Amino acid sequence: MEVYLSENAFVGLLVSTIEVYRRECFGILLGHSTSERVFVEFAVPYQTANRKYREVHMDWKRSQRVEDAVRSTTRWECVGDYHSHSKYGLNRATTELSKEDEKYFTDGTVGIVVAINDIRKPRPWGYVKGTLSGAVNGYSIRVGAYYKSNDHIEKAHIICPYAIGFMEKQVPVRER
Numbered sequence: 001m002e003v004y005l006s007e008n009a010f011v012g013l014l015v016s017t018i019e020v021y022r023r024e025c026f027g028i029l030l031g032h033s034t035s036e037r038v039f040v041e042f043a044v045p046y047q048t049a050n051r052k053y054r055e056v057h058m059d060w061k062r063s064q065r066v067e068d069a070v071r072s073t074t075r076w077e078c079v080g081d082y083h084s085h086s087k088y089g090l091n092r093a094t095t096e097l098s099k100e101d102e103k104y105f106t107d108g109t110v111g112i113v114v115a116i117n118d119i120r121k122p123r124p125w126g127y128v129k130g131t132l133s134g135a136v137n138g139y140s141i142r143v144g145a146y147y148k149s150n151d152h153i154e155k156a157h158i159i160c161p162y163a164i165g166f167m168e169k170q171v172p173v174r175e176r
C-alpha cells in the first residue's frame with residue numbers, strides 16, 4: 001500500500017504536531033483511496049483530543065459525529081487518522097505503533113504516526129525506510145504510515161513529492 005501526501009496534508013501534519021509538542025496531537029485524514037493507493041488531501045486536527053504525553057484518547061462517539069459531518073459536507077472520504085509521538089524524557093519518539101495504537105486501528109484505514117524530537121541542525125527531507133524524514137525549525141520529524149486490512153497491520157510507503165528536497169525557507173533574494 002502506498003500513502004500519497006498532498007502539500008496540504010503534509011503541512012497540516014507538521015503544524016498540528018509542532019503546535020502541541022511535547023504533547024501529542026490527533027486528527028483525521030481526508031482524501032480518497034484505490035486498492036493500491038491512499039491519497040491524503042487534508043489532515044484535520046481534533047481540537048477536543050485529550051492530549052496526554054504518552055497516548056491520545058478519543059471520545060469515539062464524537063469521532064463518529066465528525067466522520068458523519070465529513071461525509072455530508074465534502075467529496076472527500078475519511079481515509080484514516082493520525083497522531084503524533086513526542087519525545088518523552090530521555091526516550092526519543094519513534095513512528096512505531098504502540099499496543100494502544102494497534103488496538104484502536106480501524107480495518108480498511110490508514111494510520112499515520114508523526115514522531116517529533118529536538119534536533120540541532122537543519123536536515124533535508126527524504127525517504128528513510130519507507131518513512132518521510134526531515135527537520136523544521138529545530139524539530140526532527142519522521143512520518144510513518146500503516147494500513148490495516150483483514151485484521152492485519154502493515155507498513156505503508158509514504159510518498160510526498162512536495163516534501164522531498166524541501167528545506168527550511170531561506171530569506172528570498174530581492175530581484176534587482
Ligand SMILES: [Zn+2]
Binds near residue numbers: 055084085097
Ligand atoms: Zn501512538
